[in-house]
Amino acid sequence: MPAPVRNALSAALIALSCLLVPCGALAAWVTYGLADTGRYVTAMAPLAADPAVQGAVADTVGAGLVQEVAPRLGDELATRDEDGTVRPFVHDAVRSFTRTEAFRTAWEAGNRAVHDAVLSALQDGRNRTVTVDLAPVTAQVKRRLAADHVPLAQHIPVEHTEVAVLPAAELNRLRKGYDVLEVAGFWLPVSAVVLAATGIAVAACRRRALTATALGTALGGAFLLLALAVGRRLTLADLTEAAHRPAAGAVYDALTQTLRTVSWLLIALGLTTALVCRLTGSLAQRRRPPAAPAADPPPHPTRART
Template structure:
C-alpha cells in the first residue's frame, strides 16, 4: 500500500514539474508579447537607451549617410558626398537631436511591426531612418553644404531582424498576445488551489519549486538559442553587432524573468524540502534524552 502511494506521489510530482516547466516559459513570453512588443510606449522605452550604444550609432550613421549619398547627383559634390555625409551623420548620432529622432524612428518601426503582424506582408523588421535623415539634412543645409537642400527625405529603412516565415510568427504572436497575463495568472491560481486542497503540501511545493526552476532554465536557454539562430540567419549586409544589441534589449524582460523564476523556484523547492527534514532530525536528537530520563526500577 505504501509502495503504491509512493508511486502515485512520484507521478503527481512529475506531472506538476512538467506542467510548470512548460507553462512558466509560455506565460513569460505571453506577458512579453503583450506588454513589451505589443505596447508602443513600452517598446520605445526599451529601445531608447540604444541611442547611446556604439554599434547602433554606427549602423544608423552608415545607413543614413548611404541613403543621402545615393540621392546626390551633383557633379563635383558627388565624389566626396559619402565621406562628407559619413562625417556629418557620425557627428549627429552623438547629439540630443539624434535621441529624439531615434525615438521617432522606433515609433514608426513599432507601427510597421504591428501592421505586419496584423496581416501585412514581408519577413523583416526594420527601423525607418527618415527622421534621422531629415535632421542630418537640416544640419547640413544650415552649414551651407550645396545641393543638400534638394535631397528628398524618403523612407530609408535598415533591417535589424529578418524571419523566413513571418506568417508563423504572426499567428504565434497573436496567440501569446491574447493570452497575455491570463496564462501566468491561471497557472498560479491552479497551483494555489492544489496547495489548498492537497494533503501533502510539502511534496507539492517541492515539485512546484522544481517546476518553476526548470521553466526558468528552459526560458533562459530558449532566449540564448533564439539569439544565435536569429543573428545567424541575417543577410550579409545587416550589421550583426547592432542586431545583437537590439535583440538583447527586446528580450531583456525575458532574461531577467527567467533568472528570477529560476531563483524563486530553487528557494521554494529547497525551503519546502528542508521544512520536512529538520523536524525529524530534532525528534531524533530529543528522543534519547527523553528515554534517558526514565527512572531505573531496581
C-alpha cells in the same frame, strides 16, 4: 484517494505547470512588453547612445543619402566625388549627427512611428503592406548636414514617401502568431499557477510537492535563458552583413532585457523556495519527539504448584 494515486496525479500536474512556466513568460513578454508602444520605445531609447547602433545607422543612412542624391545630380556628384571625399564626408557627418540630442529625438520618434504602424496593422485585420512616413526624420538629418556645410546637403529630398517596413505576406504570419500570443499571454501564466496549486494540494506530502514545484520553476527559468541565448546566436548568424551584427546584438539584448530579468527571478524564486522547504523539513524532523519504545508484554501468569 490512495496515497500513490494522489502522488502520481500531483506529479503530473506539477510537471505540466513547470512546462508552462517558460512558455507563459515568453507569451506574457510579447503581449505586455513588445506589443506595448511605450515599453518598446523605452527599451529602444538607450540604443541611441550605443556606438554599434550609431555606426550601423551612419552606414545605412549615409549610403542611402548618397544613393538618393546621385540620380538627381548625376555628373555633378561624380565630379565632386572623384577624389573619394564626398561619401566619407557624408558618412562622418551622419555619424556626428548620431551623437546629438536631435538624433535621440529622431530615434525615439522613428521607433514609435514604426511600432505604431506595425501594431495598427496587426490589429485592424487588413491585408496590406505596413508602411511608415519617415520624412520628419529625414528633415532633421538634412538640417544637421546643412548646418555642418556638408556638400550637396541642400539637395537631399525630404518627401512624404511611404517606406515599407513589413510586407503583406509577413504580416499575415505575424498576425496569426500575435493573435495566439495575445490569448496565451494571459492564460498560460494563470494555468501554470492553477496547476501548480492543484498539484501541491492533492499531494500526499505537500512539502515535497512544493519543493518539486520550486525546482521545476527554476529549471523553467534556466531553460528560458538558454532559449534566449540560442535565439540570439541564430538571429545574428542569419545577418548577411557581419559589420552590423554588434548593432543587431545590442537591439536583441535591449528587447529581451525584461525577459532575461524574469528568467533570473524564476531561478532565484525557485531555488530559494526549495531551500526553505528543505530547511523547514529538517527542522520539523529534529523537533519531532522520538518514538516511545514498545512496552514489554505482561508476563503470563503461572499456576501455583501443588
